[in-house]
Amino acid sequence: xxxxxxxxxxxxxxxxxxxxxxxxxxxxxxxxxxxxxxxxxxxxxxxxxxxxxxxxxxxxxxxxxxxxxxxxxxxxxxxxxxxxxxxxxxxxxxxxxxxxxxxxxxxxxxxxxxxxxxxxxx
Amino acid sequence: xxxxxxxxxxxxxxxxxxxxxxxxxxxxxxxxxxxxxxxxxxxxxxxxxxxxxxxxxxxxxxxxxxxxxxxxxxxxxxxxxxxxxxxxxxxxxxxxxxxxxxxxxxxxxxxx
Numbered sequence: 061x062x063x064x065x066x067x068x069x070x071x072x073x074x075x076x077x078x079x080x081x082x083x084x085x086x087x088x089x090x091x092x093x094x095x096x097x098x099x100x101x102x103x104x105x106x107x108x109x110x111x112x113x114x115x116x117x118x119x120x121x122x123x124x125x126x127x128x129x130x131x132x133x134x135x136x137x138x139x140x141x142x143x144x145x146x147x148x149x150x151x152x153x154x155x156x157x158x159x160x161x162x163x164x165x166x167x168x169x170x171x172x173x174x175x176x177x178x179x180x181x182x
Numbered sequence: 183x184x185x186x187x188x189x190x191x192x193x194x195x196x197x198x199x200x201x202x203x204x205x206x207x208x209x210x211x212x213x214x215x216x217x218x219x220x221x222x223x224x225x226x227x228x229x230x231x232x233x234x235x236x237x238x239x240x241x242x243x244x245x246x247x248x249x250x251x252x253x254x255x256x257x258x259x260x261x262x263x264x265x266x267x268x269x270x271x272x273x274x275x276x277x278x279x280x281x282x283x284x285x286x287x288x289x290x291x292x293x294x
Contacts (some may be wrong), residue, residue, distance in 0.1 A: 095283060105219075105227065105272050107283035119281045155226055167214055167276020167283055168233060172226045 062086040062171045064156045069176030076146050080176055082139040082156030090134035093117075093159035095169060096141050098152035098178075108154070109141065113162045124150075146180045153177050184208045186273050186286035193292040198263050202289045204273030205255040214276040216256040218247055221270045221288075230271075231258060260291075268293045 068080040080096070096108040109130040110119045118130055129142040139156055153175040160170045185207040194200040204216065216234050219227035229238050231247035234256065249256045256275075260267055273286040 097283075097285075104288040105274075105285040107285065110281070110283065117281075121282065160232075164281070165278070166233075167274075167278070169217060169219075169274060169283065170229050170232060170238070172219075172228065174226050 062158065064158065064171060064173030066154065066156050066173045066176035069154065069178045071179040071181065072146055073182050074147060074180055076180070077142070077144045078146065078178060080141040080143070080154055080178070082173060084137045084139065084156075084158075087158070089132075089137035091162055093162055093164040094132060094139045095157045095159060095164075096130065096139075097155045097157050097169075097172075098150075099155070099175070100149075100152045103152075106152075110159070110164050111139070112164055117163060119164075143178070146178075148180050151178060151180050183277055183280060183282065184284065186275060186284055188271075188273060188286040188289045190287070191290040191292065193294060194263055196263050196265060196293055199259060199261040200263060200291065201260075202258045202271055202273075202291070203253075203255050204257070204286050205253065206275065209277075209279075210251065211249050211254045211256055211275075212251055214278055216247065216249060217274045218245075218256075218258045219272045219274065220267075221272065223269075227272065263293050265293050267291060 063085045065083045093112045095110045111130045127145045131140045155175045156173040158171040187205045218231040221227040235247040
């Protein structure tokens, strides 16, 4: 069974930093691209970032480019999101989402984690 | 960049069929696959349709997806509506010209 378990969400002050983690199991992690998708309270879904299997392809939404860094450790079957210079508008539940393919060029998403809440507030 | 536009809400009675549309603002709807996700309150999204019209295992065949190039839109149809289908539904596609994953704004389905 595919499982994606996010952790690391917390309340931080504006300008602060946070790193989210996603532990994957139930599939061969190193053969799948991975994305982060967020959802602000009461709002819709917003794609944040993507990384392919070898980290040779990495993409970011314009809203987070230059502030967030996606990475992965295939040996640990884990995905990460380093978030710097956080703003109140980054407040959201952050989901770890699997791409059924390796390079993301088809843009398909399939399995979602339960999400972890990040609150940016003073 | 393109946008995906969905109706904000739809409602229908149990046992009936409802169709939710997802219109692409520019570029052809058939250019990139469309996915549909169901999100019940307090839960993460789950996939009900992928690659335009494919159903994951475990999703009942009451759910079907299609694309219409004449209206440049994708549609999710749910037949034999049940109260458990009440949820938010999101369409999603991919902007290959400027790699971004694009979501529609979501449609709240009420079954009453």
